[in-house]
Amino acid sequence: MSSLENEFKPGPLLFSLCALAVSIMLLREALRVDDLGMSWGGPRLFPCIISSLLFITSVVLVLLEGKSLLRLYRGVAFKRLERVKLKEIAPVAFLLVIIVLYVEIIKIVGYLIPTFMISLYVSLLFKARLLDAVMISLIASLGSMFLFKIVLAVPLPEGVIGW
Amino acid sequence: MVDWGFIFSYVISAKALIIMFITALYGLFIGAMPGLTATMAAALLVPFAFWLDPLSALAMIITMDVLAIWAGDIPAAFVRIPGTPASAAYADEMYEMTKRGKGQIALAISLMGSTLGGLIGVLVLAFFSPELAKFALNFSSAEFFWLVVFGLINGVLAVRGSPAKRLFSLLLGILIALVGFDPVFFSSRLTFGRPELLGGLNYIPILIGVFGMSEVLKRTYYKVRGITIELPKTEYRFSELVLNGLRYIKRFYNRFISGSTIGVIIGALPGAGADIAAWLSYNLSYRFSRNKDSYGKGSEEGILAATSANNASLAGAWIPSLVFGIPGDSVTAIVLGVMMMKGIIPGPRIFIEQATLVYSLFIIFTVANLLIIPLGLLTIKFLGRVFLRTPDYVLVPMILVFCVIGSYAIDYSFFSVLVMLVFGVMGFFMDRYGYPYAPMVLGVILGKMLETYFVMTYVKGGVAAFFNRPLSLALFALTLFVIFAPWIGRKVKLIKR
Numbered sequence: 001m002s003s004l005e006n007e008f009k010p011g012p013l014l015f016s017l018c019a020l021a022v023s024i025m026l027l028r029e030a031l032r033v034d035d036l037g038m039s040w041g042g043p044r045l046f047p048c049i050i051s052s053l054l055f056i057t058s059v060v061l062v063l064l065e066g067k068s069l070l071r072l073y074r075g076v077a078f079k080r081l082e083r084v085k086l087k088e089i090a091p092v093a094f095l096l097v098i099i100v101l102y103v104e105i106i107k108i109v110g111y112l113i114p115t116f117m118i119s120l121y122v123s124l125l126f127k128a129r130l131l132d133a134v135m136i137s138l139i140a141s142l143g144s145m146f147l148f149k150i151v152l153a154v155p156l157p158e159g160v161i162g163w
Numbered sequence: 164m165v166d167w168g169f170i171f172s173y174v175i176s177a178k179a180l181i182i183m184f185i186t187a188l189y190g191l192f193i194g195a196m197p198g199l200t201a202t203m204a205a206a207l208l209v210p211f212a213f214w215l216d217p218l219s220a221l222a223m224i225i226t227m228d229v230l231a232i233w234a235g236d237i238p239a240a241f242v243r244i245p246g247t248p249a250s251a252a253y254a255d256e257m258y259e260m261t262k263r264g265k266g267q268i269a270l271a272i273s274l275m276g277s278t279l280g281g282l283i284g285v286l287v288l289a290f291f292s293p294e295l296a297k298f299a300l301n302f303s304s305a306e307f308f309w310l311v312v313f314g315l316i317n318g319v320l321a322v323r324g325s326p327a328k329r330l331f332s333l334l335l336g337i338l339i340a341l342v343g344f345d346p347v348f349f350s351s352r353l354t355f356g357r358p359e360l361l362g363g364l365n366y367i368p369i370l371i372g373v374f375g376m377s378e379v380l381k382r383t384y385y386k387v388r389g390i391t392i393e394l395p396k397t398e399y400r401f402s403e404l405v406l407n408g409l410r411y412i413k414r415f416y417n418r419f420i421s422g423s424t425i426g427v428i429i430g431a432l433p434g435a436g437a438d439i440a441a442w443l444s445y446n447l448s449y450r451f452s453r454n455k456d457s458y459g460k461g462s463e464e465g466i467l468a469a470t471s472a473n474n475a476s477l478a479g480a481w482i483p484s485l486v487f488g489i490p491g492d493s494v495t496a497i498v499l500g501v502m503m504m505k506g507i508i509p510g511p512r513i514f515i516e517q518a519t520l521v522y523s524l525f526i527i528f529t530v531a532n533l534l535i536i537p538l539g540l541l542t543i544k545f546l547g548r549v550f551l552r553t554p555d556y557v558l559v560p561m562i563l564v565f566c567v568i569g570s571y572a573i574d575y576s577f578f579s580v581l582v583m584l585v586f587g588v589m590g591f592f593m594d595r596y597g598y599p600y601a602p603m604v605l606g607v608i609l610g611k612m613l614e615t616y617f618v619m620t621y622v623k624g625g626v627a628a629f630f631n632r633p634l635s636l637a638l639f640a641l642t643l644f645v646i647f648a649p650w651i652g653r654k655v656k657l658i659k660r
Contacts, residue, residue: 015596019331026338026353033352040621043348046614047341054334060327091387092380096588103567103580119560122379126386128556136557140564152199152207154572 013065016058023058027051091125110159111149115141166519173218174526182219183226183527187534190227191542194234197244197371197569201231202493209501217505218520221498222527228494229531232437232473233277233539240266240273241394241550242562244375249437249473251370251604252445259461264395267547268407271399272463273470274539275408276419280471281532283423284430284478289525293511295479296486299431305629308616309638310432311609314439316642317446318605323459328598336606337613339364346611347618359578366607368570368583373600375566376587381594382559396551401540411463418448418468426472430479436492437473437480442605444472450645478528485509485521 030047041048102118119137128136148154173179186208193204205224212220235247239254240261250257260269287295302310315337319329342353343363354360385391399407412419422444429440448468449458458465480491481498488509490496502509507517514521550558570583593600620628630636644651 012596015592015598019335022335025355029353029355030338034350036348036350040625043345043350043352043618045621046617047338047352050334050337050341054331054338057327057331057334061331064325064327088384088387092384095380095383096584099563099567099584103577103584107577115564119564122560122563123556125383126554126556126559128554133556136560140560144564144568147196148568148572152572154568155575156568156571 013062013069016061016065020055020058020062023051023055027055095122095125106157106159108159110161111156112141112145113161115144164518165522167522169519170523170526173523174530179219179222179527182215182223183530183534186223186227187230187531187538190230191234191538193227194231194246195237195542195546197238197246197375197565199569199572200247200367201228202497203572204228204231205494205497209497212501213504217502217507218523218527220501220505221524222531224494224498224501225524225527226531226534228477229281229474229528230535230538232477233273233470233535234542236270236273236277236470237542237546240269241546242375242558243378244562244566245370247438248366248370248608249441251374251438252441252601253466253469254374255459255601256462256465259459260463260466261394261461261551263461264397265461266394266551267397267399267404267543269461269463269466270539270543270547271404271408272411272466274535274543275405275412276422276467276470277474278532278535278539279412279419280423280426281474281477281535282529283471284427284475285525285528285532287427287475288478288481288528289522292482292486292514295427295431295482299433299483300487301634302432303632303635304616304619304623305632305635306638307432308613308620308629309635309642310435311613311616313638313642313645314443314446315602315605315609315613317450317645318442318602320645321446321449321458322599322601324597324599329602332593332598332600333602333606336603336608337610338606339369339603340366340607340610341614345618346615347622363611364582364607365573365579366604367573368579369586369607370604371566371570372583372586373590373604375562375569376583377590377594379559379563379566380587380591382555384591386555391555394551398544398547398551401544404540404543405536411467415464415467418452418464419471422448422468422471423475426475427479429472430476430491431482433483433489433491435476436494437476438608440476440479441469441473442608445469447645450648474532481524481528485513486511 027048030044030051033044033047035042035044098118098121102114105114116137119140120133123133123136124130145156149156189204190201193199193201204227208223208227212223215223232247232249235245235250236257237246239245239250240257243254243258245251245254257266257269257273260266315333319326319333322329338353340363342360344351344361351361425444425447426437426440429435429443430437445465445468448465449455452458452462452464454462454464457463476492477494480495483489483491484495484499486509488499490499499509507513507520566583566587567580570579571577573579590600593603624631630639
């Protein structure tokens with residue numbers, strides 16, 4: 001058996017636990033649906049069937065992923081915790097935060113400037129030269145504004161600046 | 164009496180050609196932009212339809228629709244983001260081909276498959292409209308229920324990975340589709356008390372998130388880890404593209420025929436459109452393929468089956484619309500509105516009373532499908548070069564901006580952008596831990612339909628109502644057959660030995 005097969009990686013187990021948590025939340029919500037006084041369940045029936053199946057499937061997933069934990073406990077597998085290197089995951093998490101901020105700021109400031117800024121950030125993150133990044137960001141923000149606002153008449157947020 | 168002289172003089176008139184050319188370019192643009200759908204594009208054409216004669220108004224929508232559905236394959240091939248929901252079923256296959264330096268060939272296959280599949284759809288529309296419409300009307304809620312189950316089961320069976328993960332993905336997709344008001348009783352569910360969720364979740368931001376945003380996050384993650392995704396910059400001549408497209412049709416002609424047939428039949432069913440046709444055809448082609456190993460790694464066979472189905476379904480969707488005035492899909496619902504606006508009353512008598520108009524539509528459909536070839540080839544060459552030679556520092560910001568604005572443009576709401584982001588993160592982790600997201604996407608698309616037909620059938624007569632009609636029993640048997648086909652095949656082989 002190769003050493004890779006003996007490794008215990010917590011990522012899949014953690015993800016299956018998240019899946020289980022989601023399925024419990026959905027099952028709880030499905031059980032709270034009003035049956036409108038219908039003996040057979042009315043609008044509650046179908047969501048309950050599907051969410052129960054989802055719950056069972058997620059329990060199976062946790063058990064399957066948990067097998068590796070059991071092997072670790074018995075000493076068959078050796079621990080190789082997927083060390084989350086902050087250096088690797090931080091830019092992805094930071095990008096997400098930036099996008100959420102962008103979506104919030106766009107409502108206040110308008111479409112153009114935040115779009116230029118976020119394009120510039122992403123472009124620089126991918127190691128573009130500053131001048132190239134500025135050009136790309138100008139094209140992305142002005143080009144998309146022209147296409148959507150002028151050609152397709154999509155009412156883009158105008159914010160305090162007006163564009 | 165059909166006035167063929169009028170039809171041909173109209174089709175070759177400068178007015179018709181200009182209208183078709185402009186709307187073809189418009190369709191190409193809409194299709195290639197993730198988040199913009201053919202339905203939205205058709206709705207934007209309605210004000211123009213008001214000023215045009217009936218035939219030109221319908222020609223405009225037909226040409227746009229045909230080109231947009233094909234063009235949805237372009238971003239699917241080069242950046243793995245389906246331009247329209249109809250391309251979602253095989254976006255991964257196309258991108259895998261691009262990774263092997265055959266992105267332009269993937270588009271050439273879809274180009275020829277779409278054109279010829281579309282032409283088959285037109286032939287069926289011209290010769291078998293009343294018969295197919297009558298067949299479609301035999302479908303009660305029980306048959307529709309089994310048809311949707313059949314599609315979903317195939318969706319789970321057609322992807323690789325752990326069966327539990329595939330099933331989880333599908334069930335989650337169905338539940339996501341159920342969020343909001345229930346379509347039969349109009350009571351709210353699965354909203355977690357959030358008023359924004361009452362209207363349900365639109366599947367376009369979900370598609371953009373799962374395919375587009377997750378790609379942005381993945382590329383960022385790879386970049387930080389020093390992994391670069393280098394796509395081979397192989398380019399092909401026009402003749403090579405055409406010959407390769409035709410070569411694969413010849414090689415997988417059975418998939419092409421079955422795809423086109425599925426497309427026409429699904430299109431003819433009210434409410435089912437090109438996206439469902441493509442999923443079903445792709446999944447069935449995998450199920451009955453002799454080259455199952457090639458699926459998920461850029462299968463020409465899978466691409467051909469799905470692309471021929473989605474364009475064939477466009478003509479199919481006109482069958483119930485013309486014969487009964489029941490829209491076959493969302494675009495034909497708009498078409499029906501335009502027809503009413505122009506005083507054209509759909510129904511069985513339209514073939515007699517407005518024969519010239521009806522046959523003009525068939526010819527326009529044919530021309531629109533043929534237009535895919537020259538315009539499509541130019542697009543493949545031009546956009547192929549642009550996409551393949553564009554570095555990540557240009558492409559990723561562009562994808563990000565289009566993901567955000569594409570989601571926003573659906574209903575002009577930032578909530579859709581948030582939904583897109585959530586599904587982007589989910590897609591990123593699902594991909595990382597081996598949860599296929601194709602079943603989830605299929606569940607999101609078909610979930611509400613499944614529930615509607617389930618409740619409608621159950622209300623009629625409980626569990627028995629699902630099995631008490633010959634057609635529903637046949638579809639149920641077909642579903643069981645598809646599940647157990649490999650096992651039956653193995654048993655038959657053993658007995659033969």
